[in-house]
Amino acid sequence: NAGVTQTPKFRILKIGQSMTLQCTQDMNHNYMYWYRQDPGMGLKLIYYSVGAGITDKGEVPNGYNVSRSTTEDFPLRLELAAPSQTSVYFCASSYSSQGSFGNTIYFGEGSWLTVV
């Protein structure tokens, strides 16, 4: 059972470099999300998408971009990486809105990114 798959698992970037975190889900979910989790902190929403071709900003979108060309894929792009972007990134998906009762959000296993 694949669920939500994100790559790479680990990456070290130099300041100013760019990269894309890949995310794909095989559950035919409409909603997809990117979160970041800083050490000892909770999950902060970066961007989300309610369907192919539709994206919107979350709580902490600065320094990131997303696209949603298909239902399955939701890549997160970091432009001009900064040390403040050192974090663990989680991609997630759900069938319907986050706020809906009984609507489980499925998370990927995380991508550890260090910017030096």
Add this chain to the structure above:
Amino acid sequence: GENVEQHPSTLSVQEGDSAVIKCTYSDSASNYFPWYKQELGKGPQLIIDIRSNVGEKKDQRIAVTLNKTAKHFSLHITETQPEDSAVYFCAASGGASKIIFGSGTRLSIRP
């Protein structure tokens, strides 16, 4: 907007004892309260959730209670086992709005 506070940040209990994690929320319109468990090196997984028209929900050794008046909700784990060691997140949302997560509690079970 919604703000969720979670306490304690770390919790250590003896195996077999109970563990309680508490959360408060600020938006009285919130009506959905899920709890997630995150094991080391993994993404969070939903373990139990509750809706605002219910005061308590139980699933085997875990239970969640909700006090709407006081705007707080709690996770109770009884007869703790080593596999309960993890980080637990509470969350709150209202209707179609986005979920806001608490800052997490690292639970350790002592043998």
